Amino acid sequence: MTAPSHPQPGTPVLETRGLTIQFGGHVAVDHVSCAFHAGTLTAIVGPNGAGKTTWFNLISGQLRATAGSVHVFGEDITALGAAARADKGLGRAFQLTNLFPNLSALENVRLAVASRHRIGHIFWQTAARRRDIIDRAADYLAQVNLAHRADTPVASLSHGDQRKLEVALMLALEPEVFMFDEPTAGMSVDEVPVILDLIADIKRRQDKVILLVEHKMDVVRALADRIVVLHNGQLVADGEPATVIASPIVQEAYLGTPMETPA
Ligand SMILES: Nc1ncnc2c1ncn2[C@@H]1O[C@H](COP(=O)(O)OP(=O)(O)O)[C@@H](O)[C@H]1O
Ligand SMILES: [Mg+2]
Secondary structure, eight states, X not given: OOSOSSOOTTOOSEEEEEEEEEETTEEEEEEEEEEEOTTEEXXXXXXXXXXXXXXXXXXXXXXXXXEEEEEETTEEOTTSOHHHHHHTTEEEOOOGGGSOTTSBHHHHHHHHHHHHTTOOOGGGSOXXXXXXXXXXXXXXXXXXXXXXXXXXXXXXXXXXXXXXXXHHHHHHTOOSEEEEESTTTTOOTTTHHHHHHHHHHHHHTOSSEEEEEOOOHHHHHHHOSEEEEEETTEEEEEEOHHHHHHSHXXXXXXXXXXXXXXX
Protein backbone atom coordinates (compact mmCIF):
# COMPACT_ATOMS: atom_id res chain seq x y z
CA MET A 1 0.00 0.00 0.00
CA THR A 2 2.99 2.28 0.34
CA ALA A 3 5.74 1.82 -2.24
CA PRO A 4 4.59 2.00 -5.83
CA SER A 5 5.30 -1.29 -7.55
CA HIS A 6 7.97 0.11 -9.89
CA PRO A 7 9.77 3.14 -8.43
CA GLN A 8 12.79 4.20 -10.48
CA PRO A 9 16.00 2.76 -9.05
CA GLY A 10 17.61 5.31 -6.78
CA THR A 11 14.39 7.25 -6.26
CA PRO A 12 14.41 8.69 -2.75
CA VAL A 13 11.73 7.42 -0.39
CA LEU A 14 11.02 11.00 0.61
CA GLU A 15 11.96 14.31 -0.92
CA THR A 16 11.01 17.90 -0.25
CA ARG A 17 11.58 20.38 -3.05
CA GLY A 18 11.67 24.08 -2.28
CA LEU A 19 9.28 23.43 0.59
CA THR A 20 8.15 26.72 2.08
CA ILE A 21 5.55 28.03 4.50
CA GLN A 22 4.93 31.56 5.50
CA PHE A 23 2.93 32.60 8.56
CA GLY A 24 1.98 36.21 7.95
CA GLY A 25 5.28 37.89 7.18
CA HIS A 26 7.37 35.13 8.78
CA VAL A 27 8.88 32.42 6.58
CA ALA A 28 9.07 29.48 9.00
CA VAL A 29 10.33 26.96 6.42
CA ASP A 30 12.21 28.57 3.57
CA HIS A 31 12.73 26.64 0.31
CA VAL A 32 13.97 23.45 1.95
CA SER A 33 15.07 20.84 -0.59
CA CYS A 34 16.25 17.52 0.78
CA ALA A 35 16.02 13.85 -0.21
CA PHE A 36 16.10 10.76 1.98
CA HIS A 37 16.89 7.19 0.98
CA ALA A 38 15.86 3.92 2.58
CA GLY A 39 18.09 2.65 5.34
CA THR A 40 19.20 6.05 6.57
CA LEU A 41 18.76 7.91 9.82
CA THR A 42 18.99 11.67 9.53
CA ALA A 43 19.17 13.89 12.56
CA ILE A 44 17.58 17.29 12.11
CA VAL A 45 19.05 19.88 14.39
CA GLY A 46 18.85 23.60 14.84
CA PRO A 47 17.93 26.16 17.46
CA ASN A 48 14.42 26.46 18.84
CA GLY A 49 12.20 28.12 16.29
CA ALA A 50 14.41 26.99 13.38
CA GLY A 51 11.44 25.36 11.65
CA LYS A 52 12.09 21.67 12.39
CA THR A 53 8.59 20.83 13.63
CA THR A 54 7.01 22.96 10.93
CA TRP A 55 9.00 21.09 8.27
CA PHE A 56 7.68 17.81 9.73
CA ASN A 57 4.15 19.23 9.66
CA LEU A 58 4.56 20.14 6.01
CA ILE A 59 5.80 16.62 5.22
CA SER A 60 3.06 14.83 7.15
CA GLY A 61 0.33 17.13 5.86
CA GLN A 62 -0.63 18.79 9.14
CA LEU A 63 0.22 22.07 7.41
CA ARG A 64 -0.16 23.10 3.78
CA ALA A 65 2.88 24.53 2.03
CA THR A 66 2.93 28.05 0.66
CA ALA A 67 5.29 26.82 -2.06
CA GLY A 68 7.26 23.73 -2.99
CA SER A 69 6.38 20.05 -2.97
CA VAL A 70 6.66 16.75 -1.11
CA HIS A 71 7.39 13.50 -2.95
CA VAL A 72 7.15 9.92 -1.75
CA PHE A 73 8.84 7.34 -3.97
CA GLY A 74 8.87 10.06 -6.62
CA GLU A 75 5.13 10.72 -6.44
CA ASP A 76 4.08 14.30 -5.75
CA ILE A 77 1.81 14.06 -2.70
CA THR A 78 1.64 17.79 -1.94
CA ALA A 79 -2.09 17.94 -2.64
CA LEU A 80 -2.92 15.10 -0.25
CA GLY A 81 -4.16 15.54 3.31
CA ALA A 82 -2.56 14.02 6.38
CA ALA A 83 -4.53 10.75 6.35
CA ALA A 84 -3.77 10.07 2.69
CA ARG A 85 -0.10 10.83 3.31
CA ALA A 86 -0.06 8.34 6.17
CA ASP A 87 -1.39 5.80 3.65
CA LYS A 88 1.56 6.65 1.42
CA GLY A 89 3.91 5.66 4.22
CA LEU A 90 4.59 8.84 6.13
CA GLY A 91 4.60 8.05 9.83
CA ARG A 92 4.33 10.87 12.25
CA ALA A 93 4.17 10.18 15.96
CA PHE A 94 0.58 10.84 16.90
CA GLN A 95 -0.02 13.87 18.97
CA LEU A 96 -2.15 13.38 22.04
CA THR A 97 -5.04 15.03 20.26
CA ASN A 98 -5.10 12.04 17.90
CA LEU A 99 -5.59 9.63 20.77
CA PHE A 100 -8.81 8.52 22.42
CA PRO A 101 -8.12 9.64 25.98
CA ASN A 102 -10.78 7.50 27.65
CA LEU A 103 -9.77 4.32 25.85
CA SER A 104 -6.95 2.18 27.15
CA ALA A 105 -3.45 2.25 25.74
CA LEU A 106 -4.07 -1.15 24.15
CA GLU A 107 -7.35 -0.03 22.56
CA ASN A 108 -5.64 2.98 21.02
CA VAL A 109 -2.92 0.83 19.49
CA ARG A 110 -5.49 -1.73 18.38
CA LEU A 111 -7.35 1.01 16.48
CA ALA A 112 -4.10 2.05 14.82
CA VAL A 113 -3.37 -1.55 13.79
CA ALA A 114 -6.92 -1.88 12.44
CA SER A 115 -6.65 1.37 10.50
CA ARG A 116 -3.32 0.26 9.00
CA HIS A 117 -4.97 -2.91 7.76
CA ARG A 118 -8.17 -1.18 6.67
CA ILE A 119 -10.33 -3.01 9.13
CA GLY A 120 -13.25 -0.72 9.66
CA HIS A 121 -16.04 -3.01 10.74
CA ILE A 122 -14.75 -5.12 13.51
CA PHE A 123 -17.96 -7.17 13.60
CA TRP A 124 -17.14 -8.53 10.18
CA GLN A 125 -13.93 -9.97 11.44
CA THR A 126 -13.46 -13.49 12.65
CA ALA A 127 -12.52 -14.05 16.26
CA ALA A 128 -9.10 -15.25 15.07
CA ARG A 129 -8.51 -12.04 13.09
CA ARG A 130 -9.61 -9.97 16.04
CA ARG A 131 -7.24 -11.92 18.29
CA ASP A 132 -4.41 -11.34 15.81
CA ILE A 133 -4.97 -7.58 15.88
CA ILE A 134 -4.99 -7.50 19.66
CA ASP A 135 -1.82 -9.61 19.78
CA ARG A 136 -0.07 -7.23 17.40
CA ALA A 137 -1.20 -4.22 19.41
CA ALA A 138 0.08 -5.85 22.58
CA ASP A 139 3.40 -6.53 20.85
CA TYR A 140 3.80 -2.86 19.87
CA LEU A 141 3.04 -1.85 23.44
CA ALA A 142 5.66 -4.31 24.69
CA GLN A 143 8.23 -2.86 22.28
CA VAL A 144 7.91 0.53 23.94
CA ASN A 145 7.88 -1.01 27.40
CA LEU A 146 4.22 -0.27 28.06
CA ALA A 147 2.81 -3.79 28.41
CA HIS A 148 2.05 -3.11 32.06
CA ARG A 149 -0.07 -0.10 31.05
CA ALA A 150 -2.18 -1.91 28.45
CA ASP A 151 -5.45 -1.41 30.34
CA THR A 152 -4.73 2.11 31.57
CA PRO A 153 -6.82 4.88 29.99
CA VAL A 154 -4.57 7.12 27.95
CA ALA A 155 -5.59 10.17 29.96
CA SER A 156 -4.16 8.55 33.09
CA LEU A 157 -0.74 7.77 31.63
CA SER A 158 2.29 9.72 32.78
CA HIS A 159 3.79 12.13 30.27
CA GLY A 160 6.66 9.76 29.51
CA ASP A 161 4.27 6.85 28.98
CA GLN A 162 2.16 8.97 26.63
CA ARG A 163 5.26 9.71 24.57
CA LYS A 164 6.04 5.99 24.44
CA LEU A 165 2.47 5.31 23.36
CA GLU A 166 2.88 7.80 20.51
CA VAL A 167 5.84 5.74 19.30
CA ALA A 168 3.84 2.50 19.60
CA LEU A 169 1.12 4.04 17.44
CA MET A 170 3.67 5.03 14.81
CA LEU A 171 5.06 1.48 14.81
CA ALA A 172 1.53 0.16 14.36
CA LEU A 173 1.18 2.18 11.16
CA GLU A 174 4.24 0.37 9.70
CA PRO A 175 5.40 3.50 7.85
CA GLU A 176 8.19 3.84 5.29
CA VAL A 177 9.26 7.12 6.89
CA PHE A 178 9.49 7.45 10.67
CA MET A 179 9.41 11.02 11.91
CA PHE A 180 10.49 11.43 15.52
CA ASP A 181 10.21 14.96 16.86
CA GLU A 182 12.17 15.11 20.10
CA PRO A 183 10.88 11.67 21.07
CA THR A 184 12.48 11.62 24.48
CA ALA A 185 11.67 15.18 25.52
CA GLY A 186 10.24 15.18 29.01
CA MET A 187 11.03 11.51 29.64
CA SER A 188 12.73 10.37 32.78
CA VAL A 189 16.31 9.17 32.46
CA ASP A 190 15.38 5.50 32.72
CA GLU A 191 12.73 5.77 30.00
CA VAL A 192 15.00 7.36 27.40
CA PRO A 193 17.02 4.24 26.45
CA VAL A 194 13.83 2.31 25.63
CA ILE A 195 12.96 4.78 22.90
CA LEU A 196 16.51 5.20 21.63
CA ASP A 197 16.99 1.41 21.44
CA LEU A 198 13.75 1.17 19.51
CA ILE A 199 14.90 3.79 17.01
CA ALA A 200 18.24 1.96 16.70
CA ASP A 201 16.28 -1.27 16.05
CA ILE A 202 14.29 0.31 13.23
CA LYS A 203 17.54 1.61 11.78
CA ARG A 204 19.14 -1.83 11.98
CA ARG A 205 16.45 -3.21 9.68
CA GLN A 206 17.97 -0.94 7.00
CA ASP A 207 14.90 -0.42 4.84
CA LYS A 208 13.16 2.63 6.29
CA VAL A 209 13.79 6.35 6.40
CA ILE A 210 14.17 7.73 9.90
CA LEU A 211 14.08 11.44 10.60
CA LEU A 212 14.96 12.42 14.14
CA VAL A 213 14.73 15.89 15.59
CA GLU A 214 16.99 15.70 18.60
CA HIS A 215 18.77 18.26 20.73
CA LYS A 216 21.12 15.94 22.56
CA MET A 217 24.28 15.77 20.49
CA ASP A 218 25.48 12.54 22.10
CA VAL A 219 22.30 10.86 20.85
CA VAL A 220 22.75 12.40 17.42
CA ARG A 221 26.36 11.21 17.24
CA ALA A 222 25.39 7.70 18.29
CA LEU A 223 22.48 7.24 15.87
CA ALA A 224 22.70 9.49 12.85
CA ASP A 225 24.19 8.72 9.43
CA ARG A 226 23.64 12.29 8.41
CA ILE A 227 22.86 15.64 10.00
CA VAL A 228 20.72 18.34 8.47
CA VAL A 229 20.88 21.73 10.14
CA LEU A 230 17.99 24.17 9.93
CA HIS A 231 18.28 27.78 10.93
CA ASN A 232 15.67 30.50 10.39
CA GLY A 233 13.73 28.03 8.26
CA GLN A 234 16.64 27.40 5.91
CA LEU A 235 18.73 24.30 5.41
CA VAL A 236 22.21 25.57 6.25
CA ALA A 237 24.22 22.35 6.52
CA ASP A 238 23.76 18.76 5.37
CA GLY A 239 26.29 15.97 5.53
CA GLU A 240 27.85 13.21 7.54
CA PRO A 241 27.81 13.87 11.28
CA ALA A 242 31.53 14.36 11.87
CA THR A 243 31.80 16.86 9.03
CA VAL A 244 28.67 18.80 9.94
CA ILE A 245 29.52 18.93 13.63
CA ALA A 246 33.06 20.08 12.86
CA SER A 247 32.08 22.68 10.29
CA PRO A 248 32.87 26.21 11.50
CA ILE A 249 29.43 27.54 10.63
CA VAL A 250 27.76 24.91 12.80
CA GLN A 251 30.28 25.10 15.61
CA GLU A 252 30.01 28.85 15.89
CA ALA A 253 26.42 29.54 15.07
CA TYR A 254 24.39 26.43 15.81
CA LEU A 255 26.16 24.17 18.23
CA GLY A 256 26.48 26.75 20.95
CA THR A 257 24.36 26.75 24.06
CA PRO A 258 20.88 26.74 22.50
CA MET A 259 21.27 23.32 20.88
CA GLU A 260 23.05 21.67 23.77
CA THR A 261 20.19 22.59 26.05
CA PRO A 262 17.79 19.67 26.38
CA ALA A 263 14.28 20.62 25.26
N1 LIG B 1 0.90 27.68 13.24
C1 LIG B 1 1.82 28.66 13.32
N2 LIG B 1 1.47 29.96 13.18
C2 LIG B 1 2.41 30.93 13.24
N3 LIG B 1 3.71 30.71 13.44
C3 LIG B 1 4.12 29.45 13.58
C4 LIG B 1 3.21 28.34 13.54
N4 LIG B 1 3.91 27.19 13.71
C5 LIG B 1 5.19 27.56 13.86
N5 LIG B 1 5.33 28.90 13.78
C6 LIG B 1 6.58 29.64 13.86
O1 LIG B 1 7.48 29.04 12.94
C7 LIG B 1 8.80 29.04 13.48
C8 LIG B 1 9.34 27.65 13.49
O2 LIG B 1 8.73 26.93 14.56
P1 LIG B 1 9.00 25.40 14.80
O3 LIG B 1 8.88 24.68 13.52
O4 LIG B 1 8.14 24.96 15.90
O5 LIG B 1 10.53 25.40 15.25
P2 LIG B 1 11.39 24.22 15.89
O6 LIG B 1 10.60 22.96 15.87
O7 LIG B 1 12.63 24.17 15.07
O8 LIG B 1 11.71 24.66 17.30
C9 LIG B 1 8.73 29.71 14.83
O9 LIG B 1 9.04 31.06 14.67
C10 LIG B 1 7.27 29.54 15.21
O10 LIG B 1 6.86 30.53 16.07
MG1 LIG C 1 10.01 21.67 17.39
